[in-house]
Amino acid sequence: MESKGYWVPIALVALHFVIAAIAPLGARSLGRRIFYVCAVAPAATAIWAAAASPGILEGRPVDASLGWLPAIGLEISLRVDAFALVMIALVSGIGTLIFVYSVSYFGHHAGTDRDLGRFASRLTAFAGAMLGLVLADNLLVLYVFWELTSITSYLLIGYEDEKGSARAAALQALLITASGGLVMLAGFVLIGEAAGTYEISALLANPPVTGLAAVGALLTLAGAFTKSAQVPFHIWLPGAMAAPTPVSAYLHSATMVKAGIYLIARFAPVFAVVAGWRPLVLGVGLATMLWGGLRALRQHDLKLLLAYGTVSQLGFMMTLFGAGLGEATHAAVVLLLAHAMFKAALFMVAGVVDHQTHTRDIRRLSGVGRRMPALAVVGTIAAMSMAGLPPLFGFIAKEGAYETYLHADLAAPWPTVMLIGLVAGSVLTFAYSYRFVWGAFADKPMARQRKQVGASSPAPTWAFLAPPALLAALTVATGIVPASVDHLVNAAAQALAGVEEIHLALWHGFTLALLLSMVTVGLGVGLVWVREPFSALQERWGGWPGSQAAYEWSLRALNVVSDRVTGVVQSGSLPVYLAVILLTAVLLPSSALLALPRVPGPSALAENGAQLLVAAGIIVAAVSLIFSQRRFISVFLMGSVGYGVAVLFVLQGAPDLALTQFLIETLSVVVFVLVLRFLPPRFSRRPWRLGQAMRVLTAGAVGAFVFFMALIAGGSRPDSATPVAEEFLARSIEEAGGHNVVNVILVDFRGYDTLGEITVLVIAALGVAALVVASARRDGVADTGDRPDEDRVDGTGPADARQELGAQVGAEVEH
């Protein structure tokens, strides 16, 4: 069904990429105000979504579709339903605030003289990719946008690319999320093939029930777990804090890390019944929630504390969406909204603190709360929501989660296990929320040797404070009047799991859930009380080999294996490479040729004398090539063979081929001549003659193979079939408007092939150029400047990354 405004969602996604393309140019004249221009794209999206929301909330989603490769069922189809509206609120609503916040963040910041345009461009491109991801209604389109967010995230984490630790963290995030994404793609293909469609709405309405589809569903979990930083793949998220704070607030708390959650939310209502789904998703989610909370209590960097808090909260969401139950889904949507509001606000607050005091280390910050009371109020409100205190929206989310698992329709031990886990996780959340507020704002009369900062730092401007303050105000408003989001949450849960309406309320009376909340707060206060011995205990536990070690080990193993494989495969001998390529080309197809029942004989050896004459010339040139001693003569003879073939094309009436062949031969000779200047004039005359015999044999085999191949291919058309050439000729004028069928085939009928070929051509040309330059440099010919660090800067190879990761991120993050 196509509504009237069907093109709008596609245009909105495209708008992001257009602005991303022009942002680097605009930044030259606008400076950091370029972020206002970039904000137009998410703001327009949010406004359109708000305007379209009445119909969508009534259950009439907006569909948009554009053929990409309709022949294989690949269409750019987007669908805006109620849950997509929730995601747009995060991606575009919070996105707009992030862009506005960035204007202040990059004022007087250490990064001012960096190329802001590049940053703004990447951030806008990310916003577009993320919007596409949450709107995609086709698995393959979703996958494309999914990987686009991974790539833009990579570029944004590595924004300060002169820092080795930032590059290593960016690479780690990319490797982990992209490899999970590949596994997910395999899962998508299994599901899509089993369902017979890649359209998400269609296959969720009519889910495939085969075993392969079940395997596919479990494979997609790999993508969701890596993207949403679930244990044991969570390690990239703290590393990603190397990015500027707007990126942390936007990608690594509000949006991109929720992509995995989003996927689970879509799939769980259908696939949760698959054997293994619930134990896996609920188990991993719970482990993530607890582990992230424990780790957060050990951090001294405000952003790292929040990063582990995000890991914990993502696990929380996983436990709710993953169950695939109506009420749990409802609670999860509330948590999704609540988390986006408080965590984005907290990151922005941390960014303000960092910007004003130039540190995020809670052991050095002191007196910030007195100096910046407004900021402290905003930060405290957001942290209280995270801790789940009334009357804030986070409290309602946590109540909903408890309520769900108090009477969840699950097998026996699960509800109890989940409840205990959720309470324990929430206790940890309470404790690290306190740690954040205390760490950022409190006066600390401690006897630390470190220089304390904060009490004398300048207060932030109102423009800087406004975005987090707005989010904090929303947290309060939705907490006190939860009915305001009732309609949205219900419609979203309805779109996902078809659940009956549940009304949000701050006060449910004296229920079991309220009791659990009180227990949580009580235990949380207790944990805050014993925080010193508790962190001492954690220090003693720490240091066991974790995911980071596994990641480093696997990178090292990959290097070792590729070293060995390269050593075996790449012998460095050009004749061996050529022989391998040519013999493969000969042996594989000719074994198929031998299996043919009969080989048609040639209809005629030649059609006229001219052909015979030219052929004789070619043969003479080819045979003399074997006996040539001088390189230049060899090149000349090879060129003669090529020209001879071109003459044959002329005689056959194929001017296009002949023209191409003549030019290629000419340029080949020129390139050979350019290269010959570096080589001795004569071939080396080694006593060992076997090598030459092998070459002659190989060349002869290739020649014989091509001869028979041409013969058989020409004569093996079934008599009944019409030649494809006739159809090409017939369609070339009316469909492609061209009389030269060769050209029409190249640029139209087989345009995709040509696009691939010219891409290969470009890569090959760049590769050859780089090799020549590199070898010249290695020979010491033109090492003009001393660049001791050039190799390090140029090659962010796994080896560098591994060392830097081990040295920097590992040390900073895990310990």
Added chain:
Amino acid sequence: MRSSLILDTVTRGAFPLVLVFSLYLLFVGHNAPGGGFVGGLTAGAAFVLLYAGGGIQRVHEVVPMRYENVLGAGLLLAGVTGLGSLVLGEPFLSSAIVKWHPPLLGEIKLVTVLFFDIGVYVIVVGMVIALLTVLGAYGDDPDRMPSMVDRPATTRRDRRGIRRTRQ
């Protein structure tokens, strides 16, 4: 490389002729022998002539772009042509035919794949320039290998005019 007066003069005269012929091949390609690949090769041959007459400097004077950028521009043009048909609501890379009849000139027919073909042409030319630059210049003067970082017109200035060499 020693320069020869005769060669120099001949190439100066021949280069524009061959280049025009290559453009002719490019534009008639849809209906007569030619096309982007053949046209690009012909233009490549023209640049080889230019190189033979005046060395790599002459080539860089005519095309004051890094060969990486030439290659990239061609690929971008070919790719964008494909996307263009998407904007018009057709599948990727499908061609459209536009005809109009200006006075005196008769019918002018434009097939959108021409832009795709121009992309191919630019890529082939870029490839030849790349080979001439790295192989040719190195052989001319092995002491002055043009590296990827310091070739003429490769250092960029940022908006405050400070030289930024990409490292």
